Amino acid sequence: MTRQQRPLAEEKVFKDPVHKYIYVQDQTIWNLINTKELQRLRRIRQLGTSYLTFHGAEHSRFSHSLGVYEITRKIISQFERSGYADWPKEEKLVSLCAALLHDIGHGPFSHSIEEVFDTHHEDWTCRILLEDTEVNAVLREFDPSFPERIAAVIRKTYHQPIVISLVSSQMDADRMDYLLRDAYYTGVNYGTFDLDRILRVLRPHQGRIVVKESGMHAVEDYLMSRYQMYWQVYFHPVTRSSEIILRQIFRRAKELYGGGYSFQWIIEPLRQLLEGTLNVDGYLSLDEALVQTAFTQWTYEPDELLSDLCKRFLHRKLYKYVAMDNADDELWEEIREQFIAIGLNPDYHLEIDFPYDMPYDVYRPGTRAVENEKPPILLLDNEDRLSEISAKSDIIRSITGLHQGKYHLYYPEEPVRESAHKLKPHIREFFGFM
Amino acid sequence: MTRQQRPLAEEKVFKDPVHKYIYVQDQTIWNLINTKELQRLRRIRQLGTSYLTFHGAEHSRFSHSLGVYEITRKIISQFERSGYADWPKEEKLVSLCAALLHDIGHGPFSHSIEEVFDTHHEDWTCRILLEDTEVNAVLREFDPSFPERIAAVIRKTYHQPIVISLVSSQMDADRMDYLLRDAYYTGVNYGTFDLDRILRVLRPHQGRIVVKESGMHAVEDYLMSRYQMYWQVYFHPVTRSSEIILRQIFRRAKELYGGGYSFQWIIEPLRQLLEGTLNVDGYLSLDEALVQTAFTQWTYEPDELLSDLCKRFLHRKLYKYVAMDNADDELWEEIREQFIAIGLNPDYHLEIDFPYDMPYDVYRPGTRAVENEKPPILLLDNEDRLSEISAKSDIIRSITGLHQGKYHLYYPEEPVRESAHKLKPHIREFFGFM
């Protein structure tokens, strides 16, 4: 049993473009927001490199974290007002903290760094919760069991599955906030859905959040928004190109460091990252400001590949792309050979990308058996029967598990263009040089 | 006479949350957007430290520059469609370039840096236009006279005053974009006004942009938005507090550098800034990523004052403030003395701020005589008579030259609170410690 929540003498309010206002009523939440670990999320963009495609998408994970907290607060507040028996009242503060902190372990341009250095932001989230940090101190001050309990929510092992469901399911506070927020900041209207309506049809039910059947169309609309956002924004080929460049910068730096290359400019946490010896303190000082500063300095490095990639990222001279009907292995091999022939390095100057490999899924009505699968969306009818939504909705069935992505081949345009005359005719034609 | 503008084979489009779309039709504009100098503005926030008050305000000067360009494009396009005789058609591209580039000389957190190091972003804008940069190359490629002509618009010496009026007057494309954009990103609705309506009532008239009298209420609404934005957003005391911290970091670093202090961590362009030897290249590598990285590193500096200020900025432990009825010199002296008595440094731990000193004015119907004064807003009636708007509008007359700001005294809360018992009673009471 937890201690009584300490309410703030006066409710605090943040102005927020997506939710209009964000309301803070607990001292613990207020203290968490003021920790340096949460403030650091102001220096990490919510959408990674997407700002290079959608210039408005410069919003931070800090804004998003407040938004996830606010949606969670609204859901719980509605559950409490309605007095639903299946909502465990004593879990309110754990849920709010988990919502606010769920992204605290994100580093700069997480997806790329995680791929190259094989780290996982959930692990860092748990370490920040459990090791010697301001966040840990605030949580322990409230209740010594809180750091571990919130880590359990993040790891999805918490004994109250409904709390996990709030922050991590096919229709959780996280996704609802990021769709609305990313739509707002990019300026596309695809991500807009009726949040108020959805909040009204959510019900706690036997350890899960389910949806009243009468809200099915609102959920369809939410899933269609998600579908559109993936194809219009998250998988945009220009964004993919900038992520490729980013990943190659990190790969090159790692390769150079491993090979004993002596960087003209380096900074401690970055050295630890390349070396694989990062601890929590080091990790927390890694932010996007530091990464961009390193890239600026590395434009002066003697290693031409590294220097060129950094310039490409900073000055937005990204790789171009051509669509491939599918992953044609033969063509792929041939292009690699031709690239070598014209003096390019196919390991860095060529990449095939298929967006579906991204850790997103439009909607998959999975079971919890498969690891990391999000619980599906369940509809609750008037007679208390549950059904998975794609069994009821034609629309959702139609987008379930869709594999619509195209293969794209990314490459630097100028050097290929300059040596185009040396390429075999059908390769030249493939790249569109006549 | 300029050369023929080279239109793009296909119009380019940027998605923009404020204007929905931004349309690029000229090769020169496209090339300018792709220069590294303009891309660098992605790493400089439009509203400086305001994101510490309004977490949504993370938008960059790059976004704003595109917005100013777009509004200018729309104004000119309407002038051309309507065939107004007073619009000099050959000035279109100069105007568009000046609109796009008018902020190119902004550095990181400009207001603070300019104040401490006595530099001016307009000067840097002109140097970037005229010295060896990608921007200069793109402009010269179009017309060798272009760099100088655009610099003349920035310096307000251009021979066609109407072009200056477009980018710098009491109702220019710059202000119209920033009000709408800042309102959108902060989430306040004060800054919203009817841009479409205003664009429809603008007229080129004898070397100036004037407003059809029937549009007076729309202009009132625009000026009221401005008034509200200043008091709600731009002069927000929390933002002022963060600017004070920022300025003091720079002042302290400059003082230390001047005194021969050996920084444990420094980076070249920052050294040049402290030394006063920045050239264009160095200036261009100064962005907010670099400044934030420096602050992160300086939290480890042995100089406690510098280290403390940097932590305050990064972790948002800002100075608190109390209102003062006016700048009471005696009280001020007394507080300084008491601060010294409790071991604080009043040069860094105490600051009086009066927002009206900021380089903003809600609206001042000045004449061009006064240096740097923005041309006033003129109404054109049906009989072609001009009148300055505050002569016609009671509302605008009422806000003209309003001095509504309050004096605020800023200070670090914890050390003052800890030694509060040592302060004289009336000083203690002034700070609200009982």
Add this chain to the structure above:
Amino acid sequence: MTRQQRPLAEEKVFKDPVHKYIYVQDQTIWNLINTKELQRLRRIRQLGTSYLTFHGAEHSRFSHSLGVYEITRKIISQFERSGYADWPKEEKLVSLCAALLHDIGHGPFSHSIEEVFDTHHEDWTCRILLEDTEVNAVLREFDPSFPERIAAVIRKTYHQPIVISLVSSQMDADRMDYLLRDAYYTGVNYGTFDLDRILRVLRPHQGRIVVKESGMHAVEDYLMSRYQMYWQVYFHPVTRSSEIILRQIFRRAKELYGGGYSFQWIIEPLRQLLEGTLNVDGYLSLDEALVQTAFTQWTYEPDELLSDLCKRFLHRKLYKYVAMDNADDELWEEIREQFIAIGLNPDYHLEIDFPYDMPYDVYRPGTRAVENEKPPILLLDNEDRLSEISAKSDIIRSITGLHQGKYHLYYPEEPVRESAHKLKPHIREFFGFM
């Protein structure tokens, strides 16, 4: 003391464009909405003839009544959540009913009908509350004293002045809804202000609703919206022209009826209106459908004046207008004479209008002494002192009691144009015929 409120088993929800949703939680409110007297408001437009100027402004008083109810519900719900001692909890349902019913006595095109037939919608509201109606039955069913109590609120004699203040003051739920709603439906953005913010700064205080001083700028914004709406929408000269036509139709019909004219087409409640013998039943069957139908039929009446005016209204052939510097009596007399000379009837073909005579006031910080004066807006500072807002705000002081309207002279264009050559030269010039 009232009986316990009967909550609905399940909250009812209306989709509303302005407030997103309108929530009904009490059986009594639900029953009131379903009375025929409230449903009748669907056939009465909120903005009278404004739809002839702003085609979107076709919304009904029914929509507005729901909106006023919803704002009142939100205010009270915030008072209850915050547990303010000055809010009399037992007045909740009276307040909600008064909010919902405050416009129940409005007839078709009220302003015009009231002027011509000297009736008052507040009187009809009280009669509908107190006589034999469905509304009366629903209220009595809840509590026999309710009809009289709500009538007292309407008459501003209720013993709890705070309830009156909710539905009738310078910043009541009525005005807040109509500004937002009229702005939404006309499509102008002048009427937009931050309702959420205002709701958060309202406080019950010694029998009044006052505003926390920190909310002053939000109130300024609200009053500026009002100012703009009056000049852009409510006083729009085209709307004034349509109201003049409307009034003249009624005046002509009344005159004809009084003179014994035998209408080819008449309908009972209209006959009673002309005769001055309307009772509640007759009044309730008078809606805008009936008035428009009558006008359609009257286009066939032998009385040419009546027939012409009806055609003008239905087919939107309104009177034109010219501005007059002030009410120049001499000119006025001369024009009347000339109109007679060219065969027009100045009683019907000529009207001077000065919008300030309308029963609107932008903001007047009156005292309750003057009859029908709305209580002013009071700011509550941190030390519980009250001050009238125009004493604190320069902006509001500047618009207080502004008399900005222009005199306009309205007339039918075609007949005057046709006989323009017969007019004296300076009169001809006055009307713009050369």
Add this chain to the structure above:
Amino acid sequence: MTRQQRPLAEEKVFKDPVHKYIYVQDQTIWNLINTKELQRLRRIRQLGTSYLTFHGAEHSRFSHSLGVYEITRKIISQFERSGYADWPKEEKLVSLCAALLHDIGHGPFSHSIEEVFDTHHEDWTCRILLEDTEVNAVLREFDPSFPERIAAVIRKTYHQPIVISLVSSQMDADRMDYLLRDAYYTGVNYGTFDLDRILRVLRPHQGRIVVKESGMHAVEDYLMSRYQMYWQVYFHPVTRSSEIILRQIFRRAKELYGGGYSFQWIIEPLRQLLEGTLNVDGYLSLDEALVQTAFTQWTYEPDELLSDLCKRFLHRKLYKYVAMDNADDELWEEIREQFIAIGLNPDYHLEIDFPYDMPYDVYRPGTRAVENEKPPILLLDNEDRLSEISAKSDIIRSITGLHQGKYHLYYPEEPVRESAHKLKPHIREFFGFM
């Protein structure tokens, strides 16, 4: 070949909530808007009885007609700016007139009246274009062939199929406006899609309007909006109920009239409607004001059925509904018998409704062969190949020809409830009476 279009000296502007402004540049368009036939559309609601479900949906066909005109104007203006060879420039004014006038033949509550009296609004549109009306005069004044040409567009026999395609296809200006407008006025956000984006990807191509393939996702979004609007708004069971009542009023009146019943109150055009002798003049005087006035008067008719139905409509005491799994003929017969047994008239007190029978289709990629089928949406790829959109889009394929509607049985609740004890147990249970 048509005459030169006469531009207005000064562009006219209407404020519109959906498109912000509507621009009129041609004298002929201006004159058409001022005809009494177009002004009459102000007295006919765009969404028929939907205002009884969504109280905001009080907008008129006049507003919609301006909107369709404006979208058409924008499409053509983009075609002209881009100089597409496949757009026949001389068809501009015909297209604009057809867009503005396409709904001129709509009567009050068209769907119901057309069903009961077997009339067709397209026929009335053509008669209004071709017979002696103000619209006809304005068109003829511009070009004697215009009335016939525009009628040909309405009848889909015009020699330039691209003009037909603009105003009548699966993605025409009509549908684009009504989705946006109905969404705006009801307040649901389902109907929102990116109109600007769609306008940018439309291309004239071999006599049709097609869509650039890169715009496929925007079209998906548009079709999903349509899908959602149908299920959330157009097929809403409460709206269906009100339409049933309306239809039964007309059926009853027709039946009574046919049987020689002498109405206590009747009005000429209504008599002609019942008699089947309406001419254009009579039809034009039939508006919703007249219909509602008639219903008000008929509440006093001695025929109880008619009187009861009219009260139900005016006071919104609609029929309740229960879902049926399918059209169970046996159950249906049994219910009819039981209704007779308890003294109800199943011809008026019972109706099965299946929304899919409505003249709407979410999307059907038909061929022009089938009469009245709308041309499908075609995508144009980079190599000028066309494909029907459902061949490319999984999403659209999934909603093509979906039959998702449910059978609902509508009935008056009170009389059935009162006699519930007389019903057979399974019928009682079917209606939910225990």
